[in-house]
Each structure stands twice: as structure tokens, then as C-alpha cells.
Amino acid sequence: MTTAAPPAPVSRPSLAVWKFASCDGCQLSLLDCEDELLALAETVHIAHFTEMSRASVAGPYDVSLVEGSITTPDDANRIVAIRANSRRLVTIGACATAGGIQGLRNFAASGAYAETVYAHPEYLDSLETSTPISAHVQVDYELHGCPIDRRQLLEVILAGLAGRTPVVPGHSVCQECKGRGTVCLLVTGATPCLGPVTRSGCGALCPAVGRGCFGCFGPADTANTASLAAHLRSQGMAPVEVSRLFATFNAGAPAFRDEASAQGGPVPVVFGRTARSGGKEDRS
Amino acid sequence: MRIGEAVVMGSEGLDALLTTLIELGYETRGPVVRDGAIMPGPVREVADLPVGTHDVQAPGRYGLEQSDDDTVFAWAVGPGSWKAEFFPPSQELWHSTVDGESVTTTTPDLDMPPLAIVGARPCELAALAVLDRVLLDGAFPDPRYAARRDGTFLVTAECGSPAATCFCTSMGTGPGADSGFDLALTELNDDDGHRFVVRIGSDRGAEVLAAVPVSEVTAADLAARDRVLSSSGDLIDRRLETRGLADLLARNLEHPRWDEVADRCLACGNCTLVCPTCFCSDVSDTTDLTGDVHRQRTWASCFDLDHSHLHGGPVRSSTSSRYRQWLTHKLSTWWDQFDTSGCVGCGRCIAWCPVGIDLTEEAAAIRETDGAVRSLSTAPGRAR
Ligand code: SF4
Ligand code: SF4
Ligand code: SF4
Numbered sequence: 001m002t003t004a005a006p007p008a009p010v011s012r013p014s015l016a017v018w019k020f021a022s023c024d025g026c027q028l029s030l031l032d033c034e035d036e037l038l039a040l041a042e043t044v045h046i047a048h049f050t051e052m053s054r055a056s057v058a059g060p061y062d063v064s065l066v067e068g069s070i071t072t073p074d075d076a077n078r079i080v081a082i083r084a085n086s087r088r089l090v091t092i093g094a095c096a097t098a099g100g101i102q103g104l105r106n107f108a109a110s111g112a113y114a115e116t117v118y119a120h121p122e123y124l125d126s127l128e129t130s131t132p133i134s135a136h137v138q139v140d141y142e143l144h145g146c147p148i149d150r151r152q153l154l155e156v157i158l159a160g161l162a163g164r165t166p167v168v169p170g171h172s173v174c175q176e177c178k179g180r181g182t183v184c185l186l187v188t189g190a191t192p193c194l195g196p197v198t199r200s201g202c203g204a205l206c207p208a209v210g211r212g213c214f215g216c217f218g219p220a221d222t223a224n225t226a227s228l229a230a231h232l233r234s235q236g237m238a239p240v241e242v243s244r245l246f247a248t249f250n251a252g253a254p255a256f257r258d259e260a261s262a263q264g265g266p267v268p269v270v271f272g273r274t275a276r277s278g279g280k281e282d283r284s
Numbered sequence: 285m286r287i288g289e290a291v292v293m294g295s296e297g298l299d300a301l302l303t304t305l306i307e308l309g310y311e312t313r314g315p316v317v318r319d320g321a322i323m324p325g326p327v328r329e330v331a332d333l334p335v336g337t338h339d340v341q342a343p344g345r346y347g348l349e350q351s352d353d354d355t356v357f358a359w360a361v362g363p364g365s366w367k368a369e370f371f372p373p374s375q376e377l378w379h380s381t382v383d384g385e386s387v388t389t390t391t392p393d394l395d396m397p398p399l400a401i402v403g404a405r406p407c408e409l410a411a412l413a414v415l416d417r418v419l420l421d422g423a424f425p426d427p428r429y430a431a432r433r434d435g436t437f438l439v440t441a442e443c444g445s446p447a448a449t450c451f452c453t454s455m456g457t458g459p460g461a462d463s464g465f466d467l468a469l470t471e472l473n474d475d476d477g478h479r480f481v482v483r484i485g486s487d488r489g490a491e492v493l494a495a496v497p498v499s500e501v502t503a504a505d506l507a508a509r510d511r512v513l514s515s516s517g518d519l520i521d522r523r524l525e526t527r528g529l530a531d532l533l534a535r536n537l538e539h540p541r542w543d544e545v546a547d548r549c550l551a552c553g554n555c556t557l558v559c560p561t562c563f564c565s566d567v568s569d570t571t572d573l574t575g576d577v578h579r580q581r582t583w584a585s586c587f588d589l590d591h592s593h594l595h596g597g598p599v600r601s602s603t604s605s606r607y608r609q610w611l612t613h614k615l616s617t618w619w620d621q622f623d624t625s626g627c628v629g630c631g632r633c634i635a636w637c638p639v640g641i642d643l644t645e646e647a648a649a650i651r652e653t654d655g656a657v658r659s660l661s662t663a664p665g666r667a668r
Contacts, residue, residue: 039573158571167568167580171553171588174638178557179373179583181364183319186638187346190320196552196638210319221589222551222603231344231639 013062016048020068026093059085094146099252170221176204225259310400322362341447344640360447365560400437410457411560449631546604553585555633
């Protein structure tokens with residue numbers, strides 16, 4: 001074609017967003033940046049982001065944001081190719097950084113969940129464990145959360161553009177709680193709370209509405225889970241309850257995983273039965 | 285009425301005092317009940333205050349009880365302190381707009397209405413005096429702190445109902461107040477009725493009080509005040525032995541107790557954030573999509589791993605070393621730095637530590653085994 005040449009491409013860094021085993025919530029945090037999205041699209045070239053557009057530009061990419069955990073042999077290969085095609089690789093969310101809620105399978109006997117959930121598990125081709133991206137390729141930065149916080153996501157992208165360290169603290173949720181003047185739920189005895197061992201980032205959302213921290217952002221820089229678990233036990237919680245508190249979205253994060261195991265394991269309930277014994281023949 | 289004099293006012297006088305302060309243009313704040321705790325909040329009339337509210341506190345425990353009596357100040361401090369009023373949890377220090385070659389820097393407007401706090405406890409006055417030394421009296425006063433602190437009208441409520449976590453008597457900061465107030469109230473609720481002994485601490489205090497209905501104080505009122513304060517003192521059985529304390533801690537940096545407490549310590553930072561004198565902050569610069577640069581200051585804690593981050597990594601990587609930093613700063617090196625104790629004995633860090641770690645108990649344990657040294661196998665930088 002002989003139409004006027006398009007304006008010379010401004011050299012903007014290219015950004016790609018990839019999905020593995022996940023719910024898409026973290027990538028959607030990017031679309032959630034409604035006020036900043038247009039300016040962001042002018043600053044970076046969004047080259048591959050299927051939640052936004054099916055148009056995809058081939059790599060290599062300056063930055064890849066990776067959501068999701070590795071749960072299939074195919075995905076284990078795909079992440080290697082993405083790594084090879086990305087200058088920087090940033091993992092986003094509990095699935096990508098810790099294996100996600102699907103990491104609960106790591107606590108159960110091989111195939112136990114699949115047999116409980118699917119009529120024909122033999123059609124599945126999945127790995128025995130759900131593992132974070134960092135178990136497979138080198139990761140340049142991990143952004144935690146289930147889902148991630150959109151302000152932190154923007155901060156990581158902006159810091160990358162400016163060549164500076166992102167301002168993403170690794171301290172406890174308690175500090176955000178105190179910063180916003182929330183009265184502590186553990187001390188008033190209102191409800192169990194994982195805030196003291198959980199990384200901040202959410203703005204202490206749950207305690208502010210009277211719900212204990214669920215640990216969505218995974219272990220804080222220093223997470224003395226044993227002391228918190230002992231405290232919760234002293235308040236009357238059974239070991240399995242404490243274990244389940246630690247074994248949710250970040251069940252695969254080492255500090256949470258080890259505490260969940262130390263308390264005897266979460267013994268997940270599936271359809272009213274435990275995954276360990278929940279084979280097909282057990283279902284009524 | 286002059287400085288040092290005392291009068292008596294009824295509870296309607298307290299309402300009149302609040303109204304007078306509001307009419308004079310003060311933003312009036314005081315203790316309010318919120319989310320199951322006594323917290324700082326806006327106060328415009330007596331009904332906004334914790335009337336009939338009482339607290340129960342213990343290490344790692346706090347609860348409120350409501351009764352139908354009309355006492356206003358029968359409780360001890362809650363988790364919020366007046367620190368946040370002067371030294372906010374988060375504030376922008378400046379931002380810069382870059383336009384080609386030119387950079388325009390804007391600092392926030394520090395013009396704030398004058399503040400009156402009604403119902404600050406004597407230990408909270410002491411805490412403000414400590415913070416003043418840190419943020420106001422040095423060579424570089426903190427502008428935001430100075431702007432808010434300037435002209436603050438302080439009405440203290442002396443303590444008749446200390447909590448089990450209080451130890452102001454050890455620190456010389458309560459239950460009565462000697463200085464640092466414009467007006468000092470002592471609540472009396474006995475056979476002679478519900479009333480307040482009001483002592484005048486400043487000319488300003490006398491001027492404000494002139495608009496409030498008061499009557500002459502009687503010998504019986506003053507005796508009743510003495511009884512309230514002395515029974516309050518008797519109720520406080522928590523002790524921190526301060527004799528030689530700064531030196532004691534300074535010579536016990538390798539004591540095994542630091543590792544023992546670190547087994548329980550969550551490194552969550554709650555103790556430092558509820559402490560009315562802890563002033564650590566983190567200053568960070570960020571860029572936004574327009575290219576503007578923002579410098580933000582937020583509360584930080586010596587329990588953060590990042591807080592001691594120098595090039596290459598954190599200097600205090602173990603919780604043991606971070607707990608030691610906290611306790612030795614409060615009770616020992618604060619003296620070297622600011623010629624005062626960093627602790628006023630309010631007990632907040634004891635009640636609001638989720639696992640109930642108690643600094644008075646930790647200091648006593650070290651005193652008991654002064655000179656003990658942890659074994660080498662556990663010593664160097666063991667991560668806890
Ligand atoms: S409510 Fe939870 S997160 Fe908040 S201060 Fe208490 S323990 Fe920490
Ligand atoms: S160290 Fe604890 S008791 Fe002392 S002033 Fe701070 S919070 Fe209060
Ligand atoms: S002493 Fe208590 S409040 Fe302070 S950091 Fe340790 S666990 Fe948290």
C-alpha cells in the first residue's frame with residue numbers, strides 16, 4: 001500500500017501480560033487502573049495482553065508481567081519461552097509468586113483433588129504440584145497479593161521505567177492497620193488475624209471492616225508464624241483451624257506452608273470429605 | 285484567676301469549656317469511643333466523650349465496658365495517641381513538576397486551624413514533651429509538627445482509673461500532671477456530686493476559663509482530688525525499675541533474653557506504632573505517569589527488616605537484634621540522644637502487642653540475670 005507512512009514509532013518500552021493457572025484477577029488490576037490507563041498506554045507499548053485486545057505483537061518484550069502458577073507440563077515449557085523473550089520478568093499475584101490456592105493440591109495425595117472434582121480425571125494432563133514461576137525460571141521481581149494492589153502494580157511499572165527501586169514495603173499488615181487507625185482485632189479478641197505475619201499492600205482492607213487478615217499478600221519480610229500460631233492455639237483454635245488459616249491463597253509460600261504443615265496440615269474438605277480420602281468411590 | 289489557682293466546675297462546665305474553645309476557633313478533639321476502643325476523635329460536647337465507659341487491659345488484651353454512671357474520664361489510654369495529630373502516619377513532604385528544563389517544587393500548605401485537645405492523660409502530655417524534644421527542639425524543627433503543635437490548647441484529665449498495663453508512677457509521668465497543660469481537670473464523683481477540679485496552667489487557660497461557669501474550690505474538693513490521685517497511684521502495681529536502667533541495658537547487649545523474646549516477637553511493629561513517642565519514619569521518592577516526583581514520609585518501625593537497610597542489606601536481620609534496638613532505644617540510648625527517657629509508662633505497647641510482650645517484664649528479666657551472655661551457637665545474626 002502507498003498510503004502515508006505511519007508516524008515514526010516512538011520508542012516506548014513494550015509490555016506483555018501472560019496468564020498461567022490463575023483467575024485473571026491480577027491482570028485485570030491493570031485494566032482497573034482506569035484513571036491512569038490512557039497515560040500508561042502512551043508511556044508503554046502494550047504488546048500482548050489478551051484481556052485487553054486479541055491483537056498481539058511478537059516479542060522480544062521489555063517487560064513481561066506473568067500471572068498464574070505452573071500446573072501442567074505444557075505451561076512448564078511455555079514459561080521458559082516467555083522468559084527467553086523478555087528482558088524483565090515480573091510475576092504478579094499469589095499464584096505466580098507462591099502457587100496460589102491451587103497449591104493446596106501440594107498438601108494432598110497425588111491426584112486426590114482431580115479424582116474428587118472431575119468425572120474423568122484421566123483426560124487431565126497436569127503436574128502433581130502447583131508451583132510458582134520462580135521454581136521454573138529466573139524472576140526479576142515478585143509482586144504479591146490475591147489479587148495484587150493496582151497502585152503497587154503501577155508503582156512497579158513506573159519504577160521500572162524510571163530505573164528506580166519500587167516503593168513496595170515488606171512489613172506487616174499491622175502497620176497499615178495502625179496507619180489508618182483501625183483498632184486491632186486480635187487484641188480486642190474479635191477474630192483471628194494473620195496481619196502480624198502478612199505482607200502489607202492491601203491497605204489493611206479486611207481489619208478495617210472487622211474481618212481478620214486472610215494473608216492474601218503472603219508472608220511479610222519477617223513472619224514469625226510459629227509464635228502467631230501458638231497464640232491462636234492459646235485462644236482456643238484447634239490445630240486444623242490454624243492450619244487452614246495459613247493454607248489459603250499463599251499455601252505454597254514457604255513460611256505459610258511450613259506452619260500449615262506444623263499444625264498437622266489443612267486436611268482440605270472437598271464435598272464434605274477430605275481430599276485425602278475423597279476418591280470417586282467415596283462419593284455418595 | 286491566675287496560673288496555679290484551682291476552681292471547681294460541674295459537667296455543664298465541661299460543655300461550656302468545649303463551646304468556648306469552638307467559638308474561639310479551635311478544632312476540638314478528645315477521646316471518643318470507636319470500634320471498641322477509646323480513640324482520638326472530634327469532640328464538640330460532653331456527649332461525644334466516653335461517658336460511663338470503662339476499660340479492661342492486660343498484655344495483649346483490651347476491652348471496653350459500658351455502665352450507666354456519668355463519669356467521663358474513667359478509663360486509661362487506648363491504642364491511638366496524639367502523636368498522629370502532629371506527626372501523621374503518612375504525609376507528602378513535597379512534589380516536583382518537571383517541565384523541560386524547569387523544575388517547580390511545591391510543599392504542602394501547613395496552614396491549619398489551632399487545635400485543642402480535651403482529655404489528654406498526664407502520660408500523654410509527657411509523651412508530647414518527649415516528642416517536642418525530638419521534632420521541635422533540635423537544630424532542624426519538623427515543619428509539619430511545628431505548624432500543628434503551635435498554639436495547641438491542652439486540657440489534661442488526671443487519672444483516677446489506671447489500667448493493669450499502666451506504669452506512669454515508675455516513670456514520673458502520672459497519675460497527676462504538674463506541667464505542660466493549659467487546664468488540668470480532676471474528675472470527682474462522690475457524695476458531693478459529679479464535678480471537676482480545674483487547675484490553671486497558663487494565662488490562656490485562665491482566659492478561656494473566664495467564659496465557663498465555675499465556683500470556688502473548697503478544702504474538701506482539694507482533699508477529694510488528693511484521694512483520687514493517691515488511690516490511683518496505689519492501684520498501679522506494674523513497675524519498671526529505672527535505677528541504673530540505661531546502663532543496665534547498655535551492658536547487656538549479648539544477654540540471652542533478647543533471643544528468648546524474639547521467639548515470641550512477631551516483628552509486627554505494633555508496639556512502636558502505638559507508642560506515643562516513637563518517631564521513626566521512612567522517606568521515599570516516587571515518580572508518576574506525568575513525570576512528577578513525590579517525596580512521601582510514612583511511619584516506619586525499627587521492627588521492619590528494611591528499616592536498617594544499608595547498601596547490601598539490612599544491618600539488623602534478626603528479630604532479636606530488632607527487639608533489642610527497640611528496648612535499648614526507649615530506655616537507654618534515648619537518654620544519650622535526647623536527655624530523657626523514651627518511655628512515659630503509658631502501657632500501650634504492652635496491651636497492643638498481639639502476643640502480649642511486656643517491656644517491664646523484659647527489662648526486669650535482664651536485671652535479674654545482669655551480665656548473662658548468650659551462647660555462641662545462637663549468637664551471631666541468627667535469624668529469628
Ligand atoms: S487487626 Fe490484624 S492486621 Fe490489624 S493490627 Fe491487629 S493483628 Fe495486625
Ligand atoms: S514504650 Fe510502651 S509504655 Fe513506654 S511510652 Fe512507648 S508505648 Fe508507652
Ligand atoms: S513486641 Fe509485640 S508488638 Fe512489638 S513487634 Fe514484637 S510482637 Fe509486635
